[in-house]
Amino acid sequence: MVPAERPGRIRVELVWSPVAGDVRHAWLDLAEGSTLEQGLRSCEAFADQLEHLGQFKLGIWGRQQPLSYGLRDRDRIEVYRPLKVDPKEARRQRFQAHGGKRIVSRHRPLAGKGG
Template sequence: MADTLIAVEVVYALADRQQLLRLSLPKGASARDAVLRSGMQAYFPELDLAGCPLGIFGKALPSPEQRLLEEGDRVEIYRPLLVDPKEVRKLRAAKAAQARSGERDA
């Protein structure tokens, strides 16, 4: 009996370009399987497909190797953060506080 296939998408985006690939995988394939089989490496050779963080429809997957895909899932390959968002918020708040303090002194 032939394996049942499901249709999924794998996407990756940079600031200046993105790639969406559609593929058919055997039912029971994981999110990591989809990324490794997608061929995305041909478009973005710098990608570490075996270790990069993944998500499905905007929700990060804690263990992509264990998340089995369903028909129509869109697996997203995430880029590493260049700056910690919490740190950016702290710096922005400190700068705003300093600006308010300067206004009071004037």
Template sequence: MVASGKPQLNVEVVYAALDKQYLVRANVAAGSTVADALVASRLVEEVPKLDLANAEVGIWGRLVDRSAPLQDGDRVEVYRPLQIDPREARRQLAAHGRAMGQKN
């Protein structure tokens, strides 16, 4: 896309809170980074509790640095911190004789 003579990229910025999912479409200039998309998305205004400065981010499921360049159509993902270490969760389940994914 070209707006005002400058090439633009269409990207999505997504965040999944515990109770709601947020998807914001943003247009950024060609050559923009993940950090630029986060600012353009205004996600912090939608989710004031989001600690965007310390959250890990990725593009299409792969962790990236905020300085990573964007391509048209990228999906920038903001990740929540783990509530419990997966290894610890498996240990706790094993101690109770259960397996991951088992309901009871």
């Protein structure tokens, strides 16, 4: 449940994934004018990730932002881990693992095309 609005305060959401398959979420109650960095540092649940802060890319609603970004009420802070492998390279590896055959995704059918 969202508490009643308080003057001079903003409420933002923080979402991060310390490891693949583990998504964490926290609501932060901050002073108006707080920066992205201040928001991250205020979250106790995120404290173990602060030492790695320079390795992460940060975004608000899917758009990359610097630590100095001024937060607004209802912003969603997203912390992006570095990729372990380039997505194009991972696709090439999957293609080769299947013997060079086209990989058909169950989410995007070929719509009658041969594969």
